Amino acid sequence: QKEVEQDPGPLSVPEGAIVSLNCTYSNSAFQYFMWYRQYSRKGPELLMYTYSSGNKEDGRFTAQVDKSSKYISLFIRDSQPSDSATYLCALTADFVFGPGTRLSVLP
């Protein structure tokens, strides 16, 4: 069983939509939870990170962690075409990344 599961998509939404990206994980040990954005043929770039349950907001992005359900989410409000990319969740204490969800935001 993979340590991190993530819906690979692809996911297509119209501009302005709210996007929900999700991961589940199996290891209950302490983790740093992170979301990375990766544009085509580029390296991943850090979007958000947290280590506690609850919500963390940064502009149009909200990271949500539910440790009891081992579930992490990234919400993107007012999505833009420039948000079109692959989004990777990561549990960096275990050096583990999800396979990524490819998102397309259509103008």
Added chain:
Amino acid sequence: NAGVTQTPKFRVLKTGQSMTLLCAQDMNHEYMYWYRQDPGMGLRLIHYSVGEGTTAKGEVPDGYNVSRLKKQNFLLGLESAAPSQTSVYFCASNGLYRGAGGYTFGSGTRLTVV
């Protein structure tokens, strides 16, 4: 401030050839990592280093060797390349234990083994 620089960006190898991928960071980070990325598999850790002179195996270390002779450099070697090593290789670094604060990634090396 260049961040993490990987060379080369592209390479085609014949089966059995050897090569070294170079990663350099200018952020004075202690921790450095080599990942490979394959379609549908996500990023998988090959080797990592927690400081100058140290290396450790990750999830998929077979067929690779690494060295960290200088704090700013982390080298990944393929002694005898195989088609299964065709992948995109990413180097990353960070300054805090176990990835706290997030990694800074390089732009990747696309390797094809024929």
